[in-house]
Amino acid sequence: MPGPNPRLTAVPDLQALLVCGRLWSTGAPIDEEAVARLRAAVLIDNHRRYAATIPAYAALIDEPSPAAAVTLADVRRRFLVTDELFKSYDPIWLREALPELSRWLGSIFIERLTDLDLTADDVNQWRAALKRHGVYVTFSSGTGGRPSLVPRDRLTLTALRACSGVRLPWALPPGSYDFLQLVTPGLGLGIQSGATGLAAGAVRVHRLRAVPFDLRSLAGGAEQRAVPDHDAAIDFLSRSERPVLVFGTPAEVAGMVGHLASADRRVRLLPGSQVVTGGGWKGRTAIRREDLVQEVTDRLGVPPGRCVDTYSTSELNTVFLTCGNDRYHIPPCVEPLVVDDLLTPVEGDDVEGRLAVLDPFALSYPGFVVTGDAVRLRRDPCGCGLPGPTLAAPIVRAAGAGERGCGTAQEPARETTGETDR
Numbered sequence: 001m002p003g004p005n006p007r008l009t010a011v012p013d014l015q016a017l018l019v020c021g022r023l024w025s026t027g028a029p030i031d032e033e034a035v036a037r038l039r040a041a042v043l044i045d046n047h048r049r050y051a052a053t054i055p056a057y058a059a060l061i062d063e064p065s066p067a068a069a070v071t072l073a074d075v076r077r078r079f080l081v082t083d084e085l086f087k088s089y090d091p092i093w094l095r096e097a098l099p100e101l102s103r104w105l106g107s108i109f110i111e112r113l114t115d116l117d118l119t120a121d122d123v124n125q126w127r128a129a130l131k132r133h134g135v136y137v138t139f140s141s142g143t144g145g146r147p148s149l150v151p152r153d154r155l156t157l158t159a160l161r162a163c164s165g166v167r168l169p170w171a172l173p174p175g176s177y178d179f180l181q182l183v184t185p186g187l188g189l190g191i192q193s194g195a196t197g198l199a200a201g202a203v204r205v206h207r208l209r210a211v212p213f214d215l216r217s218l219a220g221g222a223e224q225r226a227v228p229d230h231d232a233a234i235d236f237l238s239r240s241e242r243p244v245l246v247f248g249t250p251a252e253v254a255g256m257v258g259h260l261a262s263a264d265r266r267v268r269l270l271p272g273s274q275v276v277t278g279g280g281w282k283g284r285t286a287i288r289r290e291d292l293v294q295e296v297t298d299r300l301g302v303p304p305g306r307c308v309d310t311y312s313t314s315e316l317n318t319v320f321l322t323c324g325n326d327r328y329h330i331p332p333c334v335e336p337l338v339v340d341d342l343l344t345p346v347e348g349d350d351v352e353g354r355l356a357v358l359d360p361f362a363l364s365y366p367g368f369v370v371t372g373d374a375v376r377l378r379r380d381p382c383g384c385g386l387p388g389p390t391l392a393a394p395i396v397r398a399a400g401a402g403e404r405g406c407g408t409a410q411e412p413a414r415e416t417t418g419e420t421d422r
Contacts, residue, residue, distance in 0.1 A: 013042050017360060018162055021333040035332045040072040042360040047075055050366050056107045057366045075368060076337060076345050080356055082370045083315055086148035098126050109151040110364045140314040148314045152364050159361035161197050163318035172274055174201030178240045180233055181207040182248025191279040198247055206236040230259035234267060243272035249279040254292055260299040268301040275302050278310035315369045317361040323384035328391040334359050336389055338377045343370055349379040354398045374398040
């Protein structure tokens, strides 16, 4: 008989990490040392699983045997992969060689895909065929560059949805709010998965109308956009009888409050309402975050302390949220670090460099990812009272990393306003 599925055996530890993250997010005390030990154990187990089942990872690491003794320090120093791994395919495969794309995707996934029935005429049908086999390909917006393609199995996709629902003490509890979703419906982009998680706790939901979409367009620098029906969104806000959670990209939020300003209108949302942005400016001209917050406060009556920004990447299964001190709080279920140009960890309690994240919830692909973003990682206490490491705003693209629409603001701001969809 076959042995136990190693991904299933990891579930109890991941559930414990998720519970710890949710307790932390509500301000409840947690045993940080115990969480760190559990997190390290899961990360080391993930390394062994990657080395045994993911060809691209096994080829990149200097590791003679998956069973060799490994510490968390080894993972931090020796086994990081850059986000370039997830776009190391030939863009022409999106249009003309889907079997080659399947072969490549299988090289960064826990299972080979070439034996599956993936008959498809285009890349959208290909993703649908993979989904029928329990493989969910999420992708970055790709604006300004090649999109990352990230293969998730059912467990990893479930983790993405669950971790996207992590709240912070100032968040609205489920069942107490209406939800205005200013991103297109779907689950292909990380920001869409986040929106799905937030919508699940709402009483009433209003979404923008989706547009026909082809993943191939992303490789050419196009972007996925919703069709903004600002009048319908504003009507939804005007009729809401409870606090509203508004969620969208900074550009979509700016477009809606700009529509209100052009009509010289204001909608006063009920106390407790919140505006959450994520996904960055997607190649559109950015405005300063403080200017956007001021417009939101003026037109919607939402105070600055309840305007929250989020940061993530398409390779991550969680999000980092700002508090009123413009610091992105990192949940204890993941391990952040900063590396230099040689991908060597930079030690210290207040360091700058390229952000890397060790994600225990990445069960189906290498989750020790160096991003293309330059950050300041701080471990000193934040004035909001929430413990743990933070990233200071703004976050910018690392030198030489190239643009990604959801991670890069255009001049003059040079500010990332979060990224859940790269």
